[in-house]
């Protein structure tokens with residue numbers, strides 16, 4: 023058997039050794055992020071600059087590594103146990119989704135975007151649909167029930183995503199039992215999703231104009247069951263992890279990032295909130311009907327891994343609070359807009375009417391035309407701000423479809439979190455950022 | 465409980481035997497199929513379902529498969545869970561080459577099997593262009609049940625010796641001929657500079 | 658096609674010397690390559706401290722589109738999104754980039770977070786950013802040919818057996 027050339031070396035994308043960098047470049051890495059004067063930065067950078075090269079070692083972590091959450095690759099420069107520099111190398115899951123998005127009609131686009139952040143697929147669909155609706159000018163006409171359903175699914179999705187975070191975070195730190203618990207809870211939510219959308223993941227359920235179908239009979243009981251099971255279990259995990267000295271030792275003070283750094287780097291979501299910046303798009307730039315709900319934005323103080331853990335943990339509780347309110351207020355009515363342009367005719371009409379059949383056929387083959395324009399819409403996904411930028415040229419396919427993925431930006435904060443930390447903490451930092459590589463590389 | 469009359473008919477799976485007599489070949493195949501360890505090689509959405517299969521609800525350990533090995537040296541089955549990009553392909557091959565013989569590959573999900581809906585420049589259109597695949601699990605993502613079925617199918621194939629026979633006819637290898645490129649002669653440098 | 662950037666007449670609203678466009682209720686500044694950095698700097702002073710997104714668009718198939726306010730269209734466009742946490746507002750800056758000289762000053766010094774975005778834009782469109790510390794490909798392998806999101810770059814699909822399938 024012959025062997026293919028193992029071209030796993032990415033050359034220019036890799037972390038350069040110290041001798042190939044000028045001191046100025048090294049400084050720049052730190053200085054400009056912190057917005058400091060050169061002397062201040064030099065003082066801060068003392069860890070980095072003192073190490074002679076023959077005492078440091080560059081090691082490679084990933085892309086196939088059990089705790090890099092997929093195919094993230096990190097190159098770490100170590101001096102003994104201390105991480106001096108770190109560079110994430112991404113692209114190992116680059117799927118060309120933005121290119122494929124240009125070949126799919128607006129109708130089909132949901133199948134594409136839902137596969138980006140595969141832990142919160144419904145949020146991806148939501149932002150894409152909202153962008154298309156804005157271009158179509160129907161964003162104000164979405165029926166009430168559809169809007170509330172979207173919020174319900176989005177919040178449940180946030181819960182399942184954060185539960186998965188608890189599981190993987192636990193596994194990476196060494197609390198393997200938490201991994202099993204987290205998956206068990208997530209299964210409950212997934213089972214509900216399967217009932218509603220037909221799939222456990224990658225639903226393509228939220229579509230431009232509304233949703234693909236109405237909620238099934240008995241949905242309220244299913245949601246209530248999830249909501250009733252969860253609090254006592256969360257309580258358990260709180261005792262199991264938050265109160266546990268080993269857990270705290272492992273996370274507190276690890277991977278610290280300041281508010282200034284986070285804003286300079288464009289970091290959003292729980293990482294930004296962990297630094298004490300109370301920024302949540304659901305509250306600060308409300309979309310859907312979030313302005314009518316009562317919930318708290320969980321904010322940290324120290325910007326360390328423990329804060330990020332505990333923010334996500336408590337966001338599950340906030341989401342549950344939101345879901346209770348949604349259950350109370352879920353109106354009846356249409357689950358999608360009755361606009362002939364974007365909505366296929368109901369199944370029963372197709373049997374009776376030729377026009378309906380043609381209409382149905384046209385919508386699914388050609389898709390609908392979207393007026394010219396460009397728009398950027400963003401929502402709060404479990405990982406931060408997810409945005410969708412669409413340019414339309416008036417045809418039925420997007421001219422350009424770009425997704426601003428929160429993980430893509432959040433990953434860039436890793437080098438700053440790891441600087442000066444221990445190599446054993448690197449794993450804790452990666453998992454506290456909670457990146458989803460599908461969305462990083464798209 | 466005594467002697468199994470005919471191992472070929474009854475199989476070796478029963479727990480009542482105190483001792484068995486069998487051909488060494490059968491024993492080896494049986495042991496191989498029951499203790500195949502997976503390499504944790506998660507790529508995309510499918511990897512989440514793969515991990516879900518290993519978690520408590522679907523409990524893959526019922527099939528002796530719960531140990532996902534982080535090191536390819538200790539693994540027998542590589543589950544390619546997710547889309548393989550052009551950039552990842554050489555890495556995937558390298559991981560495969562590091563696995564010990566005998567080794568098997570399950571291609572999980574339509575992306576790994578055929579590129580799925582991503583028929584574009586970035587994705588390898590079917591992982592069987594890089595590594596020999598024994599079982600394909602369809603679905604996007606395949607549900608844990610589908611994956612369990614795929615694993616069971618593979619176990620059956622291992623136990624039947626189907627795969628071994630096929631390999632023998634291929635000169636013991638996977639029968640995949642990849643053109644050797646010039647760079648292969650140079651040693652691969654891994655990271656350290 | 659009017660080639661010159663016309664002097665902005667009084668009726669057009671401007672901000673930091675850029676004409677302001679209203680794109681479906683969203684505020685868009687049409688900057689030029691020359692004043693791009695100073696506009697972004699002025700925006701930072703105004704409170705737009707966060708650069709949320711930066712990406713490119715290849716308008717190869719729409720050479721005669723109207724950008725608005727008499728701005729001459731070019732093949733590429735770089736779109737940057739800024740967010741102000743205090744004003745709770747967003748603003749978008751669009752810059753036209755000609756094909757024969759696809760470069761733009763880097764925002765790295767003002768917004769270090771654009772490091773990855775600019776590398777991605779370079780990788781996907783071949784627009785290079787002056788002053789960027791590490792202008793290498795980010796998503797594609799280092800030895801890849803071409804820039805995939807350009808419109809003249811083929812999608813690279815292999816034929817499938819379903820008629821008329823797009824992907």
Ligand code: SF4
Pocket residue numbers: 137224508509510545546547572573574575576580603604605606
């Ligand atoms: S087959 Fe589907 S679920 Fe699996 S990696 Fe591909 S897109 Fe994701």
